[in-house]
Amino acid sequence: MSILATPTRKEREFQAREELILTHARRLLLEKGFQAWNMDQLAEAVEYSKGTLYQHFTSKEDLVLAVATDALRMRADLFEKAAQFKGLSRERCRAIGFACCEFAFNHPDYFHVEMMLKSASFWEKASEARRQAHAFQAARTWRVLNNIVVQAMALGDIPGGRVTPEQATFALVSVTVGSHVMTQEPMLRVQAGITDPMSSVRLNQDLVCDGLGWKPLLHEHDYASTDKSIVKELFPSALAWLPSE
Incomplete structure (x- = not known):
């Protein structure tokens, strides 16, 4: 049985310094966007030389990608947590929708950075x-x-022969990412009459699921009860962004 080597003091210091750099880079990215800060400002914030920053990251872009990857890791963790929900295949997909909105609520600028x-x-x-x-x-x-889409097709919850699992997944991912980006644009929100961005994202996901013929359709099932179960079992913090009843 292999034993993982304990990080040396130098390795621990290197990792701690990298986490500090990422923390301040994340703050600058949120406060100023990508263009309005530089590595000199970051070096001043972390109290290390710019040369030290380049020991960790090859460029500003390399650093920002690391920040985005760390956020994406959190999103993947939420997705894997949501996939454990016990229910019909579409209810499990709905739990993924909750995970996505939970992430977007806590990382509101992520999707613009991702673009x-x-x-x-x-x-x-x-x-x-x-x-x-x-x-x-x-x-x-x-x-x-x-995986949930593949299982839904195997169960007959999504009619076969119309699209592949990958095409269905792509449709859901596309409408979700696009919806998150567009609901952050004030003019588009006014034009579309959107007052609750998260509800709009989740409705768009439901429209795609209905378009795929994913059973049970939105009007055929008590998804309000499903939502309550998802909140209770997985995401109680979702009450911060769910519309009040």
């Missing part, structure tokens, strides 16, 4: 190791939802 990460000019400036780490966490979120 920026996809640009070639940004992505290519990040190290290969950081790109792989981000891809790994993204794959975790995809896999959780895709």
